Amino acid sequence: MAQKRIRLRAAPSPTGYMHIGNLRTYIYDLLLAKQTGGDFILRIEDTDQSRFVEGATVNLCKTLKRLGIVPNEGVWLAEDGETLMQRGEFGPYIQSERKAKHQKYAQKLLDMDKAYYCFCTEDRLAEMRKLQEATHQPTGYDGHCRKLDIGEAKKRVEAGESHVVRLKLPKEGSVVIDDAIRGKVNFDWKLIDDQVIVKQDGMATYHLASMVDDHDMEITHVLRGEEWLSSAPKHIFIYQAFGWEVPIFAHLPLLLNPDRTKLSKRQGDVSVESYLDKGYLPQTLINFLALCGWNPSDKQEIYSIEELTRLFNLSKVNKSGAIFNLEKLNWLNNHYLREMDVNDYLKLVDMHLPRDEKDVDFKGRIALMFRDRLNVPSDITELSSFMFKSTLDYAATTLTWKDHSVEEAVERMETVRQWIEQIDDSKLKEVKSVEEDIKSKIVDKGWGNGDTLWPLRVALSGQDKSPSPFELIVAYGKERTLARIDEAVAYLLK
């Protein structure tokens, strides 16, 4: 018998930006789909009109594209990068366009007596909840409309009375969720609310829409955050009411703020776009997020997407939430920044260097010099700022080595200046040969490295801490280097 084709979907709501926790789910979706040669689908869950944000779907697609995570089915971006398209046999892939389909299934549930019309006003509901809270009762719908005669209810609906549709959940017994990560989880029916599945505006809620669509689209694995576990019984109920095969559910552990609450906007960045904009590389984000809550039982830290695809295994996903650890993310990004193609790196960093500096080679040398010091490309702006200044401010540090006098420092700088002047241009391109050249001359002079190199380095940087003078010389080039030395000498003699 042929194996059923593995199909997973990313199902974001177009509410503005892509949440970093959602991205992890999509990564797992993708890995699982790729691993089995299955499908990875993008479906937009826009059933909540009030939260809809114009342009959010396009934005979502763009972000996915930037990450190199492109679904092979569902919503996608046309060549122009702006127009939304849909592809695949199971469309439409935008839930609001499936409204009629959802309503049809709601009607079926109504017909099967698995759902009922509810005419309770929001005011009544709010009052009820208030009372329940005040008397320390469990909150939830009191079933007011559950017992309404169906014929009567239909008449009211036909008369145009505003209403919703609620699930008619069992009031006794229990249900077991078989979760791929957590195993079997038991819930008592009597504690579960008769959930609204069709809102007053006729739009289905997540609970109906997502189940219907997952079934229609032949989704085999539903990966979602742990916050959904509590409502899983309602979802199972819908599947069972229709006699559908229940997909594999996997409730992923949450990504957490440093205080262990659900990762939220309040406590820092949660939008994937902003990480991308800051210069975190796609491979960094994917590598890092994949390892947040899952681990292939290895000591390796760096994984390509191919390796992740090969190794990923749902049953090895952790059960407990993981704090989003920015320091490790930085370390990883630094790693990938150093490992990536040089030209790509230069392109990435260039936009963080002064626009009005027209010497492209100069900027390129600077970019390479600071390469292993960057967590994100924008770090270079501050690190390299002194290199673009017309004059340096030496006030914050000292140009003289330990107890050396001004005269000694000047002597060394002027001598080194001559050495540098004599280095020919081809040699001036290599840090190592500049270093050998100058160091051997220091030895010949009988000077020390410290008393010569410190003033030189400070002359070139104006800073306590900086790359070595040899790196600086190469980055500056001869002319700029000599000018800096002159500048420092003049400052000392002032």
Added chain:
RNA sequence: GGCCUCUUCGUCUAAUGGUUAGGACAGCGGCUUUUCAAGCCGUUAACAGGGGUUCAAUUCCCCUAGAGGCUACCA
């Protein structure tokens, strides 16, 4: 409050019915060295607590505690 889930170094995690409980990030120390970064080497640091089961429990079971999630006509 109720229901559900979770609990190994500060953080992400590995492993196991018998181990010196492993790795990574961060920290600390050293090497290198003109400073810094990088690199290399080393090092501090964890089985939430209490009961069982067992010759043996971090591992299996129960309880407690703590944390988190849900408790919407949001997803």
